[in-house]
Amino acid sequence: xxxxxxxxxxxxxxxxxxxxxxxxxxxxxxxxxxxxxxxxxxxxxxxxxxxxxxxxxxxxxxxxxxxxxxxxxxxxxxxxxxxxxxxxxxxxxxxxxxxxxxxxxxxxxxxxxxxxxxxxxxxxxxxxxxxxxxxxxxxxxxxxxxxxxxxxxxxxxxxxxxxxxxxxxxxxxxxxxxxxxxxxxxxxxxxxxxxxxxxxxxxxxxxxxxxxxxxxxxxxxxxxxxxxxxxxxxxxxxxxxxxxxxxxxxxxxxxxxxxxxxxxxxxxxxxxxxxxxxxxxxxxxxxxxxxxxxxxxxxxxxxxxxxxxxx
Numbered sequence: 001x002x003x004x005x006x007x008x009x010x011x012x013x014x015x016x017x018x019x020x021x022x023x024x025x026x027x028x029x030x031x032x033x034x035x036x037x038x039x040x041x042x043x044x045x046x047x048x049x050x051x052x053x054x055x056x057x058x059x060x061x062x063x064x065x066x067x068x069x070x071x072x073x074x075x076x077x078x079x080x081x082x083x084x085x086x087x088x089x090x091x092x093x094x095x096x097x098x099x100x101x102x103x104x105x106x107x108x109x110x111x112x113x114x115x116x117x118x119x120x121x122x123x124x125x126x127x128x129x130x131x132x133x134x135x136x137x138x139x140x141x142x143x144x145x146x147x148x149x150x151x152x153x154x155x156x157x158x159x160x161x162x163x164x165x166x167x168x169x170x171x172x173x174x175x176x177x178x179x180x181x182x183x184x185x186x187x188x189x190x191x192x193x194x195x196x197x198x199x200x201x202x203x204x205x206x207x208x209x210x211x212x213x214x215x216x217x218x219x220x221x222x223x224x225x226x227x228x229x230x231x232x233x234x235x236x237x238x239x240x241x242x243x244x245x246x247x248x249x250x251x252x253x254x255x256x257x258x259x260x261x262x263x264x265x266x267x268x269x270x271x272x273x274x275x276x277x278x279x280x281x282x283x284x285x286x287x288x289x290x291x292x293x294x295x296x297x298x299x300x301x302x303x304x305x306x307x308x309x310x311x
Contacts, residue, residue, distance in 0.1 A: 005031050006069055006079035015065045021086035022060070022121070022302065023067045025079070028087045035082040036117045036309060038302070040089035041104055044285075045097050046126030046163040050252040052285035057089055057121040059250075059286035060302065063295030071307045074269050078306040087111070097162050101130045108134035119305055121298075122282030124252070125152055125164035128237050129171055135278045136176040139233040142277070143181035144168070145225060147264065148239035149188055149210070149255040153200045164252075164283070172203035179204020181230045185267065186210045186242035189255035210242075213263050222270035229274060236271065236279040236305060238264075240298050248297050250289025261297050268304040272311040279305045 008024040018024045022038040040057030047053065070077045078084065090107040092100040108131050111118055120131055125148075136142050146152065146168060153169040155161075161170065171177050182203070188210040191197065200207075206228055213221055241251040244258035259267075284298045 002032070004079060004081070004083040007067075010068070018065075020061060023064045025084055025086050028085045031083060031085055033083055034085045034114070034116050036084045036119055036306065037087040037111055038084065038119050038121065039087045039107070039111070040121045041092060041123040041127045042089050043092045043094065043100055043104070043122070043127055044124040045094055045100065047124045047252050048157050048163060048165060050285060050288065052287040053122055053124045053252060053283050054094070055286050056123055056282070056284035059289065059295045060121050060281065060284055060298045061086070063292045064299035064302070067299060067303050071303070074272060074307050076307045076310050078303070078310045081310050084306060097126065097160070101126070101162060105130035105133050109137070112138050117309065118278050119302060119309070120278070120280040121302070122280060122284070125167055125237075125239055125282045126162055127282060128280055129162065129167040131278060131280055132167070132171045132176045132235060133174070135233070135235055139277050141178040142176060142233050142235045143178050143229045144235050144237060145183050145185060145229055145271070146205075146237045147185045147242040147267075148237070149186060149241045149258055150239070150253065151184060151187060151196060151200050151205070152239075153203055153205065154196070168205070169203060177204060178232060181228060181232060182206070183208065183225060183228045185225060186259050188257050210258055213259060218263065218266055222267055225267065226270055226274065232275060233277045234271070234274045235277060238279070238281045238301055239283045240281065240294060240301070241283055243297060248294040250285050250287070250294030251283045252285050253283070261300070265300060265304050268301065268308060271308040274308070276309045279309070
C-alpha cells in the first residue's frame, strides 16, 4: 500500500500559507483512499444560548496550521500510519433541524460505506445524534465517552425534541448506546433539579465530574474512564465547553470550573488502544474566542484523537 499523504511540508511552505484544510492535510479528492476523514458540519440551529458554532469548522481548521506531524507525548506520527483527509463540509439546512439531521446522517453513511472513520468538526451538539445513528448502524450499540460541562440528556427545550441538549437521550431511546459502557466526563455547574442526574443514570451514563480531576490523580481518572468504556466500539464526543472558559472562551454555554487543556489532552491520550470508531468536536463558537485560544485547543483535541485512532 502506498505511503499516506501527509500535511504540506512546513519547511517548504510557511504555516500561515498553504491549503486551508485541517492541519494542511490533503483533500479527499486528492488521494486514492482514506482511513479517516475530517468532516465539517457547520450547523448551530439547535443551540439554546449563544449561537455561532456554525463557524466552528472553519475556525478549527484555521487554528490547526501549527500542528506538526509527530506527537512526542505518545510517540505517534498519526499521518504516517493512516491516510487522513479533509472531506470539507456537509451542506446542511440551517432552518429545519430534522432535515439537517437527515443530511448529516446520510453524509456519515456515505463515508461509513467506504470504511472511512469520521472525525467531525461541529457545529453544535445536535450533530452527535445523526453521527451516532450512522456509527451504530455499522457497529451496533456504542460505548460513548462524552466530554462536556453538561449532561445533554434532557428531554426537550420548548417542546423541540432535537437540540444540542438532547442528543444522548434520543440516542439512548433509539438503542444506539451500550448502557453498560457510557460515560460523561467533565460535567459541572447547576442543573434544573436533582432529578436531572437520576434521569441521566437511567440511560446508562456514569459521571466523572470536573471536580474528580482535582480529587484524584489524572492516571486514576483515565483508568476509571477506560475501564468503563470496555473493549467494544467506542465513540468519542467532545464539547469544547468541557474546558474551563479560561481555556475555551469561544463557546456558547460556558461554565466555570472546567478542565484545563492539559487535563483534557492527557485524558484523550488515555483512549489509545481502544476501538475508536468515530469522534466529534463541537460547540466552538469563534465570535467569542480570543487569540484563537478555543480554536487552538479544539485543533489539539482533534490531533490527539487522530493519534488515539492511529492505535
